[in-house]
Amino acid sequence: MERSLETQVDQAVEAWLRWVPRWEPATHRGRVAPCRRCLGSPILAAAGIGANAPHGVQHGLSTRIKTIVDHAVAEYTAQNLPMLQRELDQQAARNRARSYRPAEDLDPEFDGLPLDPEPVPGAPFLFTIAGLADDSAAELPALPPLTEEAKIALRQEVALADEYANMVGREICNMLLGHRIVIQAAISQHVEPQIEALLAELTESLDSPFDPDIP
Template sequence: METQVDQAVEAWLRWVPRWEPATHRGRVAPCRRCLGSPVLSAVGIGGNVPHGVQHGLSTRIKTIVDRAVAEYTARNLPMLQRELDQQADRNRSRSYRPGEDLDPEYDGMPLDPDPVPGAPFLFTVAGMADDAAAELPPLPPLSEDAKAALRQEVALADEYANMVGREICGILLRHRLAVQGAISQYVEPQIEAMLAELSEALDSPFDPDTL
């Protein structure tokens, strides 16, 4: 586990120097993966850090948790594993899967920007993905007893995920200085430059050379 976390943080540290502020309009809905994340708190990343920077790290760590839970499920939770296998087979049969195999910085992010009022999209990537999923046959129904047993196994998987998450947060504590140093070196100067540029635009709304 320690090796996986170390590698994830190192990969994020290599990526951060390439980060640039987004030029498009920000989204209104918060990211449930990053908002209030104990992983981000463990490395000292606060809510004032741009979401793209947060998401790149939280997604890498989520991959580690997901992998550990998948191994635990395969060993100990046969009913849940069977349901997951059926769902995976169903997903693989979709003709359009735009949300798969994305880089960590984009994994789980919205597939489309927010619409502009009065200018609706002719089509959306998410809409096409939903259409492809709607063409698939539903999963076979479960009996009430099977549903109860499945809920119990899901609860066990969630409990294990929380345990792994707490362990990872402990490991991340030793990366705080490196993570905060990268933010100070590569992220904060770009934010300060944007604020300075905005301040100049507000103080001097008209170019004197054009008067």
């Protein structure tokens, strides 16, 4: 039996709550470019996760919720949007034919993040994981072209899918309001003490840059 949307949200929050105690600042990699999935996310706002929370903590929940929305939209598309479904099936078959798919089957905390670290100026990479993935995709034949009429119809179906995704997202935001207290409590218990400890250590190192016992 298909799980209800509310049950899926409950389970996603529970999974995130089980993961949060394992979060450590050392596992969070600073990024130059903001994460489009998390920046200004209404999902995170509804869950009570502020912008000052570490990105890894934000991303772990936003990705789990995005999976729920994607699943709901996929079901709606399969039932109501045949042209868009056909295009998605063709793209999925093309993706399965790639020899190298490093972005698949990642844990929610890493899904959607860059595959490679930020480049260091003056120190170029010999190769990148993203570059290898792009090379693998370039070896595949292109998808068949669409007529102008098909493009118009496809854009209409994409708009309907976007509208449905927004509707599901709003429903999930309302559901997350009921989880705000436990989510914020988890951050207070497991995340904030680690941040405070880091700040205290940084303050101590700035106040005493040299060991006074060394002449």
